[in-house]
Structures are given as structure tokens and as C-alpha cells.
Amino acid sequence: MKKYAITLGFAIALGRFLYKEDKYIQVNEREIASARLPEAFDGFRIIHVSDYHNAWFGWKASNLLDKIREAEGDVILITGDIIDRRTPNLRRSRYFIRKASEILPAYFVTGNHEAHYKRWFNLKKYITKSEMENLSFSSVELARDGERINLAGMPDPWFLGDEEDPYVHLYFDKMLQHRLNGLPAGFTILMSHRPELFHIYSKYNLDLVLSGHAHGGQIRLPYLGGLYSPHQGILPRYTEGTHIKNDTALSISRGLGNSRFPFRVFNRPEIVVITLKKK
């Protein structure tokens, strides 16, 4: 009897732990300082949301939307996987799109789950009609007190072809180059789902890149970091935090939801709030 009570107690404690790891959103603040940043954008706050995967965060996504409201940002940037292709909940994704873009101006780029979601055309149409702007194949200028910065986007590589084909990354690189060549000189932010393509982003004159996709490595181990990420494998390099290469900062969100692996361990869902600073 005592053995059963201990087992039951352990199972309840484990269940509570995994639930908290999966549903308690952390808001992590970062700063990116640059001499290229226009004065007017000193203190500009970006709310970076990634890999929502139509996950449940309270009734009407209230836990998630409240965190976004409380962060007091200037813009919401969403870097892909707003839907989960295996367990899609179109209504939930649509609701998040509508509500998030009521809070602040919101911009989105696609992830691999959009690329493989069979009703993507439907969701894309919804985004196009909503206040949220899809920057997967375009860029905009953000204006503040008469000054401007560039915000560019890239689609997930799966939108360009079968990723098993090595030419897809070459094509992605050329497309990014072309996109950036068309922008006015100045501080530039890129939204792109994949952190493992940092070697491509850092070749260009980008100040800040926002990515997700790695889900923090799903299980985070002390000293070792994330355990596994798609497209990076075991002990992946780019799973969270800020990485610098050739004056380009890559800021990675651990994301909100899960895809194939159903749990997060020592790796709570994350919203990153980035404050831009004039150096």
C-alpha cells in the first residue's frame, strides 16, 4: 500500500512539473546595442514570439496574450510555426493572429510547419486579410519620430523546395542577398525561422536576426544546454540566447509550443523582449 502511495505521489509531482515546464511562459529581456541604430529607436521594444504551434495557454490564449500586453512593447515579431502541422488547430491560430495584432503592429514569417500544413493556403489567406503582415517574401520600413529602420523577412527554406536538395540553401542565400540589396542603407532586422542558417545571415550587413525553430533543444541539461533540435541534431549549437558573428546578432527564442516531442524539461515556453539601444 505504501509503495503505491509513493508511486502515486511521484507521478503527481512529475505531472505537475511537466505541466509547469510546458505551460508557464517566461518573459526574458535582452538588449541589443548598435551605433547604427537611429536615435529615435533608442529604447524601442520588440516582442519576439516564435513556434506557437497552436498550443493551449489558457482560455482564449489569455496567459499568452496577457504576457504580451504586460511586456509593453512597440512591435510583435513572430518567427514561424504559428500552426502545428501534425495537430493543427486552425481556430486557435487564427484567434492568436487576430488578438495579437489588436495589441500592437505584428509581423510574421513562415516556419517549416506552415510549409507542410495542408491547409496553409487557408491560413495564409486569413493572415493576409488580418492586421498581421506576412513578411515571408517582403520587407518594410519601421518609422519612429521621422527616422527609419528596415525589417526584412525570409520564408522557411521548405517554401523554396525540398530541403534535402543542397541547392535550396543556395537559393535561400541568393534570395536573402537580393532582398537586402533592395533595402535602404541603415539598421536592419531580419526575421527568419531557422537559427542554424546563421552562417548565411552573418555574411550580410544585418544588425539583428530573430529566429526560433529549435524549441530550446526541448530538454535542457546543465552545462550542456539543449539536447536535440531539428536540422541541428544532438547537442545543437543554436537553441536560445544571443549569438554574435561578423557584427550580426542572432537572437533565438526557445518558442512556446512543442511539435513531435511532447514535453519541455528545464526549458519553459519563452517570449523574448528585446530593447534596442543606441551605442
Ligand SMILES: [Fe+2]
Ligand atoms: Fe520549426
